[in-house]
Amino acid sequence: xxxxxxxxxxxxxxxxxxxxxxxxxxxxxxxxxxxxxxxxxxxxxxxxxxxxxxxxxxxxxxxxxxxxxxxxxxxxxxxxxxxxxxxxxxxxxxxxxxxxxxxxxx
Amino acid sequence: xxxxxxxxxxxxxxxxxxxxxxxxxxxxxxxxxxxxxxxxxxxxxxxxxxxxxxxxxxxxxxxxxxxxxxxxxxxxxxxxxxxxxxxxxxxxxxxxxxxxxxxxxxxxxxxxxx
Numbered sequence: 363x364x365x366x367x368x369x370x371x372x373x374x375x376x377x378x379x380x381x382x383x384x385x386x387x388x389x390x391x392x393x394x395x396x397x398x399x400x401x402x403x404x405x406x407x408x409x410x411x412x413x414x415x416x417x418x419x420x421x422x423x424x425x426x427x428x429x430x431x432x433x434x435x436x437x438x439x440x441x442x443x444x445x446x447x448x449x450x451x452x453x454x455x456x457x458x459x460x461x462x463x464x465x466x467x468x
Numbered sequence: 469x470x471x472x473x474x475x476x477x478x479x480x481x482x483x484x485x486x487x488x489x490x491x492x493x494x495x496x497x498x499x500x501x502x503x504x505x506x507x508x509x510x511x512x513x514x515x516x517x518x519x520x521x522x523x524x525x526x527x528x529x530x531x532x533x534x535x536x537x538x539x540x541x542x543x544x545x546x547x548x549x550x551x552x553x554x555x556x557x558x559x560x561x562x563x564x565x566x567x568x569x570x571x572x573x574x575x576x577x578x579x580x581x582x
Contacts, residue, residue, distance in 0.1 A: 403573075456561070
């Protein structure tokens with residue numbers, strides 16, 4: 363089956379810093395989805411990518427579909443306290459990666 | 469729309485008891501997913517349905533777990549008998565147009581088996 367890896371597993375950053383995280387897969391994907399999970403809630407979609415090389419932004423978030431179709435990247439610019447949470451990548455059939463836990467220090 | 473609705477929100481049960489988790493997907497969505505989330509194993513896809521038919525149940529951990537979708541507006545995940553290692557948060561999600569499109573999640577059921 364699909365195997366997804368995310369890095370880093372966790373990160374602590376200062377408010378205002380930019381954040382980068384990535385996701386790799388053991389197989390080629392036609393879809394990459396990035397979700398965020400707040401404590402006590404279910405994941406919520408941030409960005410969806412459907413084409414290799416695609417670069418998509420949603421406010422301070424930017425995600426890219428890697429040209430190898432085996433990876434994707436998520437960047438958050440000028441982090442704020444409400445960015446705290448777990449960020450998941452997901453591939454086809456909404457199989458999720460292990461997540462990157464983000465903490466933002468004031 | 470009220471979103472995906474799960475019940476109960478919390479469940480505490482004794483080992484060996486049967487547990488039934490319930491989910492009402494968003495109206496019009498034809499895909500329904502069940503996930504289990506733990507610190508150790510992350511967010512695992514257990515099973516998903518398309519038009520009420522189970523498509524892939526390869527994530528179901530063992531025969532103690534079963535899922536049904538008798539109609540487009542209701543699904544259950546049953547564990548019988550329950551064990552302490554089943555303690556987790558169970559999420560239901562639904563999507564429209566395909567399994568690779570945005571999934572909308574419920575708030576989850578936190579199951580504790582003592």
